[in-house]
Amino acid sequence: MQDLLYFIQQLINGLTIGSTYALIAIGYTMVYGIIGMINFAHGEIYMIGAYTALIAITGLASMGIAWLPLILVVALICAVIVSSSMGWAVERVAYRPVRGKHRLIPLISAIGMSIFLQNYVHLAQGSSNIGFPALLEGGFRFGAEDSFQTAISYMQILIFSVTLVCMTALSLFISRSRIGRACRAVSQDLGMANLLGIDTNRIISATFVIGAALAAVAGLLLGMYYGSIDPLFGFIAGLKAFTAAVLGGIGSIPGAMLGGLILGVAESMTSGYLSGEYKDVISFSLLILILLFKPTGLLGKPEVEKI
Amino acid sequence: MAAQNMKHALFSAIVTLIISYPILGFDLTSEGTSVQLQGADTSTIIGVFIAALVVFLFQLFRDTIMGSLGKLPALSPMANRPPMPQKKRLKVESILLTLMLIGALFWPFIASRGAVDLATLVLIYIMLALGLNVVVGLAGLLDLGYVAFYAVGAYSFALLSQYYGISFWFALPIGALLAALFGLVLGFPVLRLRGDYLAIVTLGFGEIIRILLNNMTNLTGGPNGIGGIPDPTLFGMEFGRRVKEEGNTSFHETFGIAYAGEHKVIFLYLIALVLAVITALVIRRLMRMPVGRAWEALREDEIASRSLGLSRTAVKLSAFTIGAFFAGFAGTVFASKQGFISPESFVFLESAIILAIVVLGGMGSQMGVILAAIAVTILPELAREFSEYRMLIFGAAMVLMMVWRPQGLMPMRRIHIELKPQE
Numbered sequence: 001m002q003d004l005l006y007f008i009q010q011l012i013n014g015l016t017i018g019s020t021y022a023l024i025a026i027g028y029t030m031v032y033g034i035i036g037m038i039n040f041a042h043g044e045i046y047m048i049g050a051y052t053a054l055i056a057i058t059g060l061a062s063m064g065i066a067w068l069p070l071i072l073v074v075a076l077i078c079a080v081i082v083s084s085s086m087g088w089a090v091e092r093v094a095y096r097p098v099r100g101k102h103r104l105i106p107l108i109s110a111i112g113m114s115i116f117l118q119n120y121v122h123l124a125q126g127s128s129n130i131g132f133p134a135l136l137e138g139g140f141r142f143g144a145e146d147s148f149q150t151a152i153s154y155m156q157i158l159i160f161s162v163t164l165v166c167m168t169a170l171s172l173f174i175s176r177s178r179i180g181r182a183c184r185a186v187s188q189d190l191g192m193a194n195l196l197g198i199d200t201n202r203i204i205s206a207t208f209v210i211g212a213a214l215a216a217v218a219g220l221l222l223g224m225y226y227g228s229i230d231p232l233f234g235f236i237a238g239l240k241a242f243t244a245a246v247l248g249g250i251g252s253i254p255g256a257m258l259g260g261l262i263l264g265v266a267e268s269m270t271s272g273y274l275s276g277e278y279k280d281v282i283s284f285s286l287l288i289l290i291l292l293f294k295p296t297g298l299l300g301k302p303e304v305e306k307i
Numbered sequence: 308m309a310a311q312n313m314k315h316a317l318f319s320a321i322v323t324l325i326i327s328y329p330i331l332g333f334d335l336t337s338e339g340t341s342v343q344l345q346g347a348d349t350s351t352i353i354g355v356f357i358a359a360l361v362v363f364l365f366q367l368f369r370d371t372i373m374g375s376l377g378k379l380p381a382l383s384p385m386a387n388r389p390p391m392p393q394k395k396r397l398k399v400e401s402i403l404l405t406l407m408l409i410g411a412l413f414w415p416f417i418a419s420r421g422a423v424d425l426a427t428l429v430l431i432y433i434m435l436a437l438g439l440n441v442v443v444g445l446a447g448l449l450d451l452g453y454v455a456f457y458a459v460g461a462y463s464f465a466l467l468s469q470y471y472g473i474s475f476w477f478a479l480p481i482g483a484l485l486a487a488l489f490g491l492v493l494g495f496p497v498l499r500l501r502g503d504y505l506a507i508v509t510l511g512f513g514e515i516i517r518i519l520l521n522n523m524t525n526l527t528g529g530p531n532g533i534g535g536i537p538d539p540t541l542f543g544m545e546f547g548r549r550v551k552e553e554g555n556t557s558f559h560e561t562f563g564i565a566y567a568g569e570h571k572v573i574f575l576y577l578i579a580l581v582l583a584v585i586t587a588l589v590i591r592r593l594m595r596m597p598v599g600r601a602w603e604a605l606r607e608d609e610i611a612s613r614s615l616g617l618s619r620t621a622v623k624l625s626a627f628t629i630g631a632f633f634a635g636f637a638g639t640v641f642a643s644k645q646g647f648i649s650p651e652s653f654v655f656l657e658s659a660i661i662l663a664i665v666v667l668g669g670m671g672s673q674m675g676v677i678l679a680a681i682a683v684t685i686l687p688e689l690a691r692e693f694s695e696y697r698m699l700i701f702g703a704a705m706v707l708m709m710v711w712r713p714q715g716l717m718p719m720r721r722i723h724i725e726l727k728p729q730e
Binding site for chain 2 (some may be wrong): 105
């Protein structure tokens with residue numbers, strides 16, 4: 001019984017982290033699906049979202065506003081606005097001019113952008129980690145009083161529900177709206193979509209903005225969950241999210257969701273049963289193994305080599 | 308058109324404000340457990356608004372500005388000049404190289420100890436950049452975990468000397484070969500992947516190596532690192548004041564000169580110089596051998612070269628392994644120069660700096676990479692007050708370079724036959 005409770009606890013923790021990975025992974029997978037490049041700076045956009053949210057939260061707190069839903073909503077809106085503007089600007093400055101050139105060139109430009117943004121925040125806000133105020137405490141507990149108890153915190157419930165809402169909204173947006181339809185068309189064939197009168201530049205910008213907005217949501221949630229942020233924390237999270245995107249099949253949105261959840265569970269199982277220090281090793285090894293044995297990922301389409 | 312420009316300019320200016328004001332305009336400070344928010348000083352805020360204004364004006368008059376920039380001839384006098392004839396260019400290059408080498412040989416005897424130490428570091432970076440140049444510049448494989456091989460070289464020397472008392476000269480080939488072996492083992496499975504996947508996998512590999520070094524505390528000392536790495540010896544002569552190992556003599560006693568700390572620094576510098584020259588020469592030869600041609604061919608067109616019978620895996624693997632080999636070389640020198648190593652020295656940022664050197668110098672161009680390594684290592688030392696902006700500038704430079712001049716400051720030129728203009 002105790003083992004089962006412990007297992008369920010790890011599962012819950014894994015799904016929590018995994019759902020935020022999935023939110024970040026969407027940005028990678030959408031951009032890859034449309035222009036076939038890895039947006040290395042995506043992790044930094046997520047980090048900037050977390051910083052903006054923290055600035056908004058402390059700003060509201062210093063004004064004396066203490067009503068939690070209002071704080072969360074305002075922080076979320078601020079983070080989404082700043083991050084999506086950042087996503088738009090990054091695409092405009094670093095990616096659009098090099099689009100269509102040799103594959104290495106956009107990739108190096110993206111790495112440069114990632115280093116630039118990391119140091120931009122580092123210089124503006126300092127390199128030390130800053131504590132995120134604990135806004136939401138407490139939770140439910142299951143199990144006997146004197147033995148191991150499985151706990152679900154309110155924070156975890158918040159993460160699940162916000163992720164669920166975002167994913168549903170995204171799915172509806174992609175399948176129903178005009179821009180969503182254009183997105184799908186562009187990812188199938190950019191040139192043809194252009195010929196049929198779709199403003200592909202606008203659609204590509206829109207993808208970056210959507211991805212950045214979801215990353216900002218993840219930034220707020222993970223910042224609150226972990227309790228502290230620093231300018232480097234986007235880098236590892238970005239790598240993990242990319243792993244999640246590859247795991248599920250890059251270019252596929254349901255794949256990114258699935259990959260995020262699997263990766264999160266794999267990580268929490270490693271830290272629960274082996275050692276917390278090796279959870280990064282596990283996720284990168286998972287990435288390498290997936291790429292070796294099933295490069296298309298779980299839900300990806302096989303890539304045809306065109307001559 | 309004007310209305311369109313106006314709209315776009317206004318939008319760009321607002322986006323500039325949105326992305327810079329919250330991050331730059333507020334300072335988060337931790338006080339105990341609570342976080343305080345302060346407004347930044349006025350000059351920063353004015354700076355943010357000026358930046359937005361500049362973006363607005365630039366976007367508004369974009370066409371006029373870009374048009375007049377294109378017409379400006381003085382900005383790029385080099386661009387339109389016909390390239391130097393090949394013979395003359397080779398001559399100029401070889402004279403320049405000889406002069407640089409002579410200067411480098413005499414450098415330790417005229418410069419201060421600190422300057423020689425810095426020059427040793429420059430040489431280590433040159434080795435690293437030349438090695439990465441093979442992988443990224445020639446073979447076109449983006450390796451973001453290059454620092455892992457550097458770490459393998461450094462740690463193999465440190466561990467071998469700690470546990471088996473092996474000296475620098477034996478550790479040098481062993482470290483390089485071990486790094487090459489790591490490259491081979493990693494490369495074998497991953498080189499079948501497409502370019503961008505390769506970048507991520509090598510990045511992950513670099514992180515794995517660093518995490519392992521950090522956590523295998525009983526072997527590597529974890530975050531505390533390994534100290535007491537011995538200095539290299541010259542035919543059994545040590546450079547310390549007293550001889551540490553039995554059977555060795557000390558350098559200053561053998562030659563009957565007074566002991567000076569500089570001897571060791573100069574000796575290390577000369578070793579690094581010789582190794583860097585060897586690296587450059589070996590890679591220069593390799594570039595002209597069939598394998599070097601195959602690297603470039605595969606980079607340019609994979610399908611065409613495969614249909615001509617090149618084995619994709621073998622060619623890529625050779626580039627990857629050779630690059631790793633030279634990183635191991637550099638790592639061993641680095642370990643003996645520092646005398647102490649820890650996982651701190653092998654973070655991703657280091658990989659990024661080496662990549663920035665290769666990109667700025669011009670991918671594939673040896674001369675460019677060497678000059679870029681010198682510039683990138685020395686400039687932050689000269690401008691100490693800007694050193695915290697170093698990585699910011701690197702990042703921006705990488706982006707700008709890719710946008711405006713992806714071939715680098717000194718692009719690679721192939722040996723080719725030139726047609727004579729008709730009289």
